[in-house]
Amino acid sequence: MARPRSFDESQVLEGAVAMFREQGYEGTSVPDLTAKLGICRQSLYKTFGDKHGLYLKVLENWGQQEVDANLELLAAPGSPLENVRTLIRGFAAMATTCPNEGCLTVTAMVETRADAEALAIVEGHVDxxxxxFRMALEKAREEGELRSDARPDRLARSLTTAVYGMGVLTRLPGSGPRIADAVSVMLETLEAATPHPGR
Amino acid sequence: MARPRSFDESQVLEGAVAMFREQGYEGTSVPDLTAKLGICRQSLYKTFGDKHGLYLKVLENWGQQEVDANLELLAAPGSPLENVRTLIRGFAAMATTCPNEGCLTVTAMVETRADAEALAIVEGHVDxxxxxFRMALEKAREEGELRSDARPDRLARSLTTAVYGMGVLTRLPGSGPRIADAVSVMLETLEAATPHPGR
DNA sequence: GCGGTTACAGAACGAACGTTCTATCATGAC
DNA sequence: GTCATGATAGAACGTTCGTTCTGTAACCGC
Incomplete structure (x- = not known):
């Protein structure tokens, strides 16, 4: 009954994620978006309301894809402590192999300090x-992978802080060694909380 | 021989630091600057070249004030390990008491990914x-505050990463507990590297 | 095939940006 | 006091931003 749209909404969202990630919100103009996403201005406004609406949608989409994937990895069957280690190593690998595409969450935290809606979404991701982390570490403690006097909540908060530290230092070329050592110390801290630390 | 300038250059720089810190580079417009700094447009361009020149000057100024103050604190006489602890606690206090004025270095890393000059200055600050940190920790090891098998370089890189993690999470309201726990774990990690960890 | 509906393409809007230009004003040397 | 000099104040430049408007093109049900 009408002309079909010549773009795929989820593909547009994926492309927008990449652009906002690399260039930030302010740094990505609407002409930029329409040119690289294969969607015309009018359709963009019809579909997402405006640029800010698209940004919020992108942040939510990021949450449903990246964040949820991380949570699934942490809750995967097997050793919860090993899951934590795997995720941390994964973050480090991402940070060192793709340094130019920084973490969308980090960009959003810094750029959108006055954007309450965006901040709320991002806060959800961090939380x-x-x-x-906390649930995986608690499970690890229950299963005896961590000592009974370990503090999963504190460890989880510390790991979260360190992970976002890696995320922001990714922006600096030559941070590879810094990130690698940060991961080493994180893993050692976890090791020190196991029942038999040391060899 | 001519009309004297009605502004103080160092005061203008200080004010500009505050504005760039809170609002970022893109988020701070030239009319904004002239209105709040008490300097007219013409004088701003005459003195600093252009907005970008002012920004670079601000970054350098930040380095000479904040960064050098931190280095002095780390190299202060007395216990080098205690100096490290004091600095970390200071960062945490800053992050929790002044959450709205984020770290200028963090803002610059995220915002100016395509600005090579700014990135170079910022990289200098991080380095x-x-x-x-490394020199203080090495000194601590030499003086017996850390065990001989401690790794000052790794610890320094890890601390640096954690500190900038705190810097970016400052942007999220309600990160106080997260930052506090991150500091606790950092201090525990240092404690674990002392000759007699535990009580 | 035809009509109605929707997407597309591009021109055009006002506002804000960084920057430059012009004119006025305040001072020090003589 | 007069003049040269440099700072100040504000209008004005072209560009780019996000957004809206106008017309054209493409499809579906009948």
């Missing part, structure tokens, strides 16, 4: 990661 | 902090 989710922290809770994911 | 300086890391080296400051």
């Amino acid at each position: 989710s990661l922290e809770q994911g | 300086s902090l890391e080296q400051g």
